[in-house]
Structure formats: C-alpha cells, structure tokens
Amino acid sequence: MLELITFSTLNGLLYGMLLFMMASGLTLIFSMMGVLNFAHASFYMLGAYFGFEISRRIGFWPGFVVAPLLVGAVGALVERYGLRRVHRYGHVAELLFTFGLAFVLEELVNMFWGKLPVDYRVPPSLDFVAFRLFDTTYPAYRMFMLLVAVAMFAFLIAVLTRSRVGLIIQAALTHPDMVAMLGHNVPRIFMLVFGVGAALAGLAGVIAGPALVTQPSMAALLGPILFVVIVVGGLGSLAGAFVASLLIGLVQTFAVAINVSLADVVGAEAAARLGDLGTVTVAQIAPVIPYLLLVLVLIFRPKGLMGTRET
Amino acid sequence: MRNPAEPMLQVDDLHAFYGKSHILHGVSFTVGRSEIVSLLGRNGVGRSTTIKAIMGDVPPHGSIRFKGHEIAGLRPHQVARLGLGYVPENRDVFPSLTVEQNLLLGCKSSKPTGRWSYEDVYRIFPRLRERATTPAGVLSGGEQQMLTMCRTLMGDPDLVMIDEPTEGLAPMVVELVGNLLTEIAQRGVSILLVEQKLAIALRISHRLYVMGHGQIVFEGTPDDLAANAQVRRDWLEV
Numbered sequence: 001m002l003e004l005i006t007f008s009t010l011n012g013l014l015y016g017m018l019l020f021m022m023a024s025g026l027t028l029i030f031s032m033m034g035v036l037n038f039a040h041a042s043f044y045m046l047g048a049y050f051g052f053e054i055s056r057r058i059g060f061w062p063g064f065v066v067a068p069l070l071v072g073a074v075g076a077l078v079e080r081y082g083l084r085r086v087h088r089y090g091h092v093a094e095l096l097f098t099f100g101l102a103f104v105l106e107e108l109v110n111m112f113w114g115k116l117p118v119d120y121r122v123p124p125s126l127d128f129v130a131f132r133l134f135d136t137t138y139p140a141y142r143m144f145m146l147l148v149a150v151a152m153f154a155f156l157i158a159v160l161t162r163s164r165v166g167l168i169i170q171a172a173l174t175h176p177d178m179v180a181m182l183g184h185n186v187p188r189i190f191m192l193v194f195g196v197g198a199a200l201a202g203l204a205g206v207i208a209g210p211a212l213v214t215q216p217s218m219a220a221l222l223g224p225i226l227f228v229v230i231v232v233g234g235l236g237s238l239a240g241a242f243v244a245s246l247l248i249g250l251v252q253t254f255a256v257a258i259n260v261s262l263a264d265v266v267g268a269e270a271a272a273r274l275g276d277l278g279t280v281t282v283a284q285i286a287p288v289i290p291y292l293l294l295v296l297v298l299i300f301r302p303k304g305l306m307g308t309r310e311t
Numbered sequence: 312m313r314n315p316a317e318p319m320l321q322v323d324d325l326h327a328f329y330g331k332s333h334i335l336h337g338v339s340f341t342v343g344r345s346e347i348v349s350l351l352g353r354n355g356v357g358r359s360t361t362i363k364a365i366m367g368d369v370p371p372h373g374s375i376r377f378k379g380h381e382i383a384g385l386r387p388h389q390v391a392r393l394g395l396g397y398v399p400e401n402r403d404v405f406p407s408l409t410v411e412q413n414l415l416l417g418c419k420s421s422k423p424t425g426r427w428s429y430e431d432v433y434r435i436f437p438r439l440r441e442r443a444t445t446p447a448g449v450l451s452g453g454e455q456q457m458l459t460m461c462r463t464l465m466g467d468p469d470l471v472m473i474d475e476p477t478e479g480l481a482p483m484v485v486e487l488v489g490n491l492l493t494e495i496a497q498r499g500v501s502i503l504l505v506e507q508k509l510a511i512a513l514r515i516s517h518r519l520y521v522m523g524h525g526q527i528v529f530e531g532t533p534d535d536l537a538a539n540a541q542v543r544r545d546w547l548e549v
Contacts (some may be wrong), residue, residue, distance in 0.1 A: 024331040162422055164415065164416075167408060167412050167415065167416055168416060170405070170407060170408060171408060171416055174407075175403055175405055175407070176407070177368060177387070178403040178405075179416070180386070180387040180388045180391070180461070181366055181368065181387045181388070181390075181391055181397045181399075181417045182388075182391060182416060182417055182419075182462070182466055183388050183391035183392045183466055184388055184416075184419075185388045186388065303412065
C-alpha cells in the first residue's frame with residue numbers, strides 16, 4: 001500500500017508537471033490572443049521527434065538543448081507569418097487555422113518518420129535505478145523528468161514576476177494598447193510568448209518521448225487532456241493551470257492503480273442489480289475521469305477553479 | 312534636415328473615423344517647443360479621438376509631423392519611441408503590478424535615462440513613494456492619475472498628450488496635477504492638454520484651441536478666450 005501511494009504520487013506529480021509545461025504556454029497564449037491554440041500539443045510531438053532525430057545523429061543531450069529551441073522557432077514563425085495574418089479575420093479564423101495546423105504537423109511527421117512509433121530511448125547516462133522501495137524500483141530517468149519540469153516551472157515564475165520582459169508580458173495580457181503606447185512592441189511580445197510557449201511544449205516532448213511512446217498520434221492523445229486542464233483550472237489563469245495540471249496528473253495516476261469496483265464497496269449482491277456496471281473497476285474508467293471532471297466543472301463552476309472569465 | 316522654426320507637433324487636415332462615422336473633419340493645429348497647449352470643447356467633439364489618432368491608436372488620415380518626422384501611419388509603439396507620450400483619460404494603470412513596476416514599464420529601456428527619475432516622481436508625489444510596493448489596482452483615483460502621468464514621464468517624452476487629468480479629482484489633487492504640468496513644461500517638455508475645465512486650462516496654457524463638431528472653432532491665448540464670451544457660450548459652457 002505504501003509503495004503504491006509513493007509511486008503513484010511521484011508518477012502523478014510527474015505527469016502533472018509535464019501537463020503544466022504545456023498548459024502554461026497554452027494559457028499565456030490564450031490570455032494574449034483570446035484564442036485556444038489547437039496545435040499546442042503538436043509542438044509537444046514536434047519536440048519529441050526533433051529530440052529523437054538529433055539524439056540519433058549526435059546524442060540525447062544536444063537534442064535536449066536544441067530540439068526545444070527549434071520548436072520555439074517554429075512556433076514564432078507560425079505566429080509571425082500565420083496567426084498574425086489570420087488575426088484580422090477574427091477568432092473563428094484563428095481557431096480554424098490552429099486546428100488545421102495540428103493536422104498539417106501530424107501529416108508532416110507521418111511523411112518524415114512514418115506512422116509507427118520511433119525508437120527514442122532513454123540515454124545510457126540516465127538508464128539506471130534511482131531507488132528501490134520494497135520490491136519496486138523507480139527509474140532515474142523519471143526523476144530527471146521531474147527535475148527538469150520543476151526547474152522549468154521555477155524559471156517561468158521567476159521570468160514572469162521578476163524580469164522586465166515578464167512584467168511587460170503581464171501588463172500586455174490585460175492592457176495591450178496601453179503597453180504599446182508606452183513604446184513597447186506588443187506584436188513582438190506576442191511572437192515571443194508564442195515561441196516560448198511552443199518551446200516549453202517542445203521540451204516536454206523531448207523529455208517525455210523516451211519515457212512514453214514517440215508516435216504521430218501522441219499530439220492527438222494528449223491534446224484533449226490539455227484542454228481539460230486549462231478549462232478546469234480556469235481559462236487564462238496560470239495558477240489555475242498549475243493546480244489543475246497536478247490534480248489531473250494525480251487523479252489519473254491513482255485511478256489507474258486502484259482496482260476497486262462498485263461490487264467491492266457495496267457487496268456483490270447489491271451491485272448485481274446494476275449488472276455489468278457493478279463490476280467495472282476504477283482503473284477501467286480512469287481514462288474517462290478527466291472528461292467527467294471537465295463536464296462537472298462546466299456545469300457547476302463554468303469559469304474554472306481559479307479563472308475569472310466565463311468559458 | 313530639420314527646420315528649427317518647425318513646431319514640435321504640426322497636425323494638418325486630420326480626419327478620423329470610428330467604423331463608418333466620420334469623427335474628425337480636418338483638424339489642424341500646432342504645439343511648439345516647451346509650450347503648453349490646451350484642446351478644449353464639450354464631450355464628444357473629438358478631442359480624445361484627436362490625440363488617439365496622433366498616437367496611431369485610431370487610424371489617422373492627413374498629415375501629422377512630430378519633430379520633423381511624418382508619423383501618420385506609424386504604429387503606436389513607434390510613435391511613442393519617437394518621444395510622444397500619452398496619458399489616457401481612463402487611468403489605465405496595470406492593476407496587478409506595483410506602483411514601482413508600473414513606473415518601470417514607462418521606461419523604454421531597463422532604466423530611466425532621461426529627464427525623469429524615480430526620485431523626481433516620488434518628490435513631486437510623496438504618496439507614490441509610500442505606496443511604491445502596493446499593487447496599482449488598489450490605489451485611489453487620484454493616486455492612479457498621478458501614477459499614469461508619471462509612468463508616461465519615465466519614458467522621457469518630448470511632448471506629452473494628457474487626456475482630462477483632473478476629471479473627478481478632489482480640488483487639492485487638481486492643484487498637485489497643475490503643479491506637475493508646470494514642472495513638466497519647465498523641463499522643456501511640450502504639453503498638449505485635453506480639458507473640459509476652463510479654469511486650469513486658462514491658468515497654465517500658453518495657447519488654446521476650442522473644438523466643436525470634429526473641427527477647430529477657435530484658436531488664441533487664454534486672454535483672447537477670456538475676452539470672447541461668444542465662443543465660450545457657443546462651444547464650452549454647458
């Protein structure tokens with residue numbers, strides 16, 4: 001029991017921090033542009049593939065550094081030459097643009113790397129057991145992922161609250177016109193935020209790729225969960241995105257580990273009246289739980305846990 | 312390259328539109344170096360639109376020359392970087408940032424480099440020093456007005472355009488604002504003041520323009536306006 005709780009908590013935190021690495025960028029982009037970027041999870045996928053390609057040719061560590069920068073550059077170009085042009089046709093056009101972009105990126109990945117998962121592996125330098133609790137071991141690579149995610153989080157908070165650029169971003173979120181009239185180039189700040197958001201998603205992909213599966217559908221698998229996170233947290237709220245990321249990370253990880261069904265709780269006879277429903281375990285409904293949470297939040301608290309605007 | 316006799320700001324035949332409605336119908340005026348010029352008129356005659364068009368926040372049609380550059384068609388941040396400051400009417404402070412952070416965002420680089428320092432601001436408005444680490448959103452209306460004015464000054468503009476700085480302020484604060492305007496002009500900064508209150512405009516302005524229906528209907532010194540009851544009755548008094 002103790003090991004289940006320990007490992008599920010660790011894995012849940014790790015999954016939550018990975019979600020936050022993407023949700024933070026998505027939230028900042030949404031606050032600035034008022035548009036959900038449907039292609040955000042695609043940047044995560046690009047990060048994993050770029051990381052794989054570089055690690056295959058040069059090594060894991062160069063990929064770890066270069067791949068997020070490349071993804072950030074792709075993001076900045078998408079904003080500068082795509083979204084900014086589409087912007088004048090309104091939010092629906094922007095939404096459709098990012099929606100289409102997600103498919104384009106997935107097809108491009110299909111073309112270059114094929115439909116099958118690629119062999120993106122944990123580097124030998126991190127391929128060992130970090131610690132052992134009872135009979136279960138915990139891989140060092142997972143500790144490394146957690147470390148990177150926490151460092152990224154600290155860096156993001158420091159930049160946003162301490163640096164001048166961070167303050168300009170904060171001000172531009174709510175008062176873009178006034179910020180421009182003080183002499184700051186707001187469109188360039190938008191491009192920067194979009195690029196950094198994409199780079200963060202790319203970094204998440206680079207480190208998650210070897211631990212999970214690097215395949216063309218990884219964006220489509222993760223994207224919906226990401227939207228659950230930012231809606232549950234409250235659209236536009238960075239703190240909300242953080243809380244919701246951890247919440248969903250923990251809930252999903254624990255749910256998978258719990259093999260309890262209704263029959264176990266109320267007894268087999270009472271549960272029998274429910275038919276098959278009585279024998280479904282929590283682990284079996286784990287994938288649905290985030291979406292249930294989404295529906296409940298939308299019904300009972302439409303602005304999200306910490307949001308200020310209606311969704 | 313630059314004619315020394317050319318005014319700091321020269322607006323010629325300026326037109327502006329909000330959607331399909333034609334707001335400005337050929338506005339022309341000048342502001343000289345270190346000069347305080349007021350733009351008067353009732354609500355809705357296009358005073359605020361005029362300065363927004365100069366900033367590029369509303370698309371301008373016509374000629375706007377600032378320090379010898381044609382600025383019509385430039386983006387707001389480019390206009391600001393040439394040295395034109397704008398203080399909005401609605402006291403657009405950044406509410407979640409502290410007073411000091413608001414002032415920092417007024418600077419165009421990482422430190423104040425021009426005529427104004429934090430120390431100047433805090434000397435003129437000691438209230439802002441006391442509240443330096445307070446989020447600007449919780450300041451009183453008067454304090455927010457001081458902050459918006461000072462924030463713009465931190466960017467070291469050569470001309471500031473100030474929209475209704477005394478709107479809704481207590482008489483004592485109005486006095487403070489008036490003193491600041493005088494100090495701004497003493498440091499060689501030109502002022503274009505948009506006002507509805509005749510008293511303060513008459514007291515500190517060198518020249519005044521009165522607007523009506525999107526056009527300039529009177530131009531003169533405070534003495535000229537004080538002597539002209541007809542203009543005041545037709546275009547200013549409610």
